[in-house]
Amino acid sequence: MSAPTPPAPHGAGSRTERWATLTPEALEDEIETNRRGERWVLVASGVGAAATALAVVLQAVTR
Amino acid sequence: MTGEPLRDVLVALLVACVAVGVAPALGGLYQYLLLPVHAWRNHLGDAAPYLPNVAVLIPAWNEAAVLAASVGRLMRLQYPAERLRVYVVDDASTDDTPEVVQALAERYPGRVVHLRRDQGGQGKAHTLNHGIERVLADDWMQALLITDADVIYRPDSLRRMTRHLADPRIGAVTAYIREGSERPGAVARFIGYEYVTAQACARRAQNVLGALACLAGGAQLHTRENLEALGGRIDTSTLAEDTVTTFLTQLDGRQVVFDGSAVVLAEEPDSVRALWKQRARWARGNAQITRRFRHLWFRPSRTHRLGSFGFGLIWFSTYALPFTLVLASVGLVGLHLVSPGTATGLFGTLWWVGVAAYVYVTVTALLVDLDTARRSWFEGLTFPGFGALALVVAAGFPEFWPVVVPGWFGLELSDAGREAMLLLLYSWPALSMAVAHVVRAVEGRRWVGWLSRPLLYAVGFGPLLCAITLDAYVQERRGAAMVWDKTEKTGKVAA
Numbered sequence: 001m002s003a004p005t006p007p008a009p010h011g012a013g014s015r016t017e018r019w020a021t022l023t024p025e026a027l028e029d030e031i032e033t034n035r036r037g038e039r040w041v042l043v044a045s046g047v048g049a050a051a052t053a054l055a056v057v058l059q060a061v062t063r
Numbered sequence: 064m065t066g067e068p069l070r071d072v073l074v075a076l077l078v079a080c081v082a083v084g085v086a087p088a089l090g091g092l093y094q095y096l097l098l099p100v101h102a103w104r105n106h107l108g109d110a111a112p113y114l115p116n117v118a119v120l121i122p123a124w125n126e127a128a129v130l131a132a133s134v135g136r137l138m139r140l141q142y143p144a145e146r147l148r149v150y151v152v153d154d155a156s157t158d159d160t161p162e163v164v165q166a167l168a169e170r171y172p173g174r175v176v177h178l179r180r181d182q183g184g185q186g187k188a189h190t191l192n193h194g195i196e197r198v199l200a201d202d203w204m205q206a207l208l209i210t211d212a213d214v215i216y217r218p219d220s221l222r223r224m225t226r227h228l229a230d231p232r233i234g235a236v237t238a239y240i241r242e243g244s245e246r247p248g249a250v251a252r253f254i255g256y257e258y259v260t261a262q263a264c265a266r267r268a269q270n271v272l273g274a275l276a277c278l279a280g281g282a283q284l285h286t287r288e289n290l291e292a293l294g295g296r297i298d299t300s301t302l303a304e305d306t307v308t309t310f311l312t313q314l315d316g317r318q319v320v321f322d323g324s325a326v327v328l329a330e331e332p333d334s335v336r337a338l339w340k341q342r343a344r345w346a347r348g349n350a351q352i353t354r355r356f357r358h359l360w361f362r363p364s365r366t367h368r369l370g371s372f373g374f375g376l377i378w379f380s381t382y383a384l385p386f387t388l389v390l391a392s393v394g395l396v397g398l399h400l401v402s403p404g405t406a407t408g409l410f411g412t413l414w415w416v417g418v419a420a421y422v423y424v425t426v427t428a429l430l431v432d433l434d435t436a437r438r439s440w441f442e443g444l445t446f447p448g449f450g451a452l453a454l455v456v457a458a459g460f461p462e463f464w465p466v467v468v469p470g471w472f473g474l475e476l477s478d479a480g481r482e483a484m485l486l487l488l489y490s491w492p493a494l495s496m497a498v499a500h501v502v503r504a505v506e507g508r509r510w511v512g513w514l515s516r517p518l519l520y521a522v523g524f525g526p527l528l529c530a531i532t533l534d535a536y537v538q539e540r541r542g543a544a545m546v547w548d549k550t551e552k553t554g555k556v557a558a
Contacts, residue, residue: 019141019219020219022114027112027226030219030222034223037324038101038102038103038105038323039102039103044098044099044426044430045099045427047427048422048424049423051422051423051426052418056418059459059460
């Protein structure tokens, strides 16, 4: 699974099987799921920013 | 001005050198600051179910070892079989490529087509044009997927690309090429991490900007209309035909998008020598693009975003990186000789830039692609090289290297020792590029070959790429012949 899509929830297997049916409804669902999955970059950036702030604080404290 | 105006001017110039030296880091940070915006500003909101007739074009020169796997994967795509045809353009191969493709054509009648060029070796763009001419002659094709012989498509990847073409404003779509060697060595693992930063993160940021730098050569999907508007041909005058196509599409008012959830796998070079050949070609291509499109940089337009300030900043941050590393070293060493206090103060200030760029970029990139992070986390952490990391530590904790570390061994560094250490640290950005040449030179050599890998981690993959880029610029400046070297692959991808 591509990383921006968060860890597969319960029942994800059946969901990807449904997407593979290629019906318009299934493909719409896949698009919507991937669109929600893009929120992962927000989490990744937030953790990156927090780690940076932590490094700066640690440096200020220990210097 | 003081009583020494010349000295003051020199100090100002050297400070400017250091400031220019860190500018690319700011450009990189800018790109990463755009990344979270992609959470809501992406093209998926305008995508819709769309499964057009897709012709897949595979240029192949002596690719017998990898074609069966890649074409087999294309045949098993979760995509309507009657809407997918694969055309392998055999560029006068001298190995078993014709037999392999013929066997595939017999196994998948009507779905795999063998096109043979009698005279090959002119380059990928010429090979592609042979195939494009054929597929455009048939009205069946609604979209064209250009890929490479060794690229492995995941079952869901193509449909995740075609959905964007439901929007008539889109001219082309590219996927995320993930390094997928079955048994990656150090170089391949570095490339794995590099692709997260250069594709999964950078291309999302470029989606936000509305200007994409490059459609990946192994995963670019064009609408028929876009191909026809481009004249039905790929540019053959540069070493970066993918980038020319990307730019021309956008200059003509059609959008290009990246879909990070459409993932394909590629086996990348696992030796510094092979990497050097591949990346020197890419860097020369980028130099040619920079010159060819010189009229558009930093000139905003209503029809495209390539001329925006943000895109120019991102492009030139990468383009000028080798020069700025040299400038940073010249500035710091010069300041140390002329005004040591200024050098120390500036070096300490640089810590903020260094640590922000390193921690933020590394943590974010590793989280954006967790699969690659599992394989390449160590290469992600050591991407700038142990030398550059030592530099960041020295800037943040000035006493660490000259006092604390010798103290662990009951030693005390002499004044001359401190001076030598400072000069080594200040000159490291430029010096690391010189050592990168040593990494290549010793690789595979008897007796000293083992040094290549530890040296690679000391130099870092980023400075190695800078050294290759600088070498490529020199080749370009000298007017060296444009050679399309083949990157050898084994065909073993962990798909």
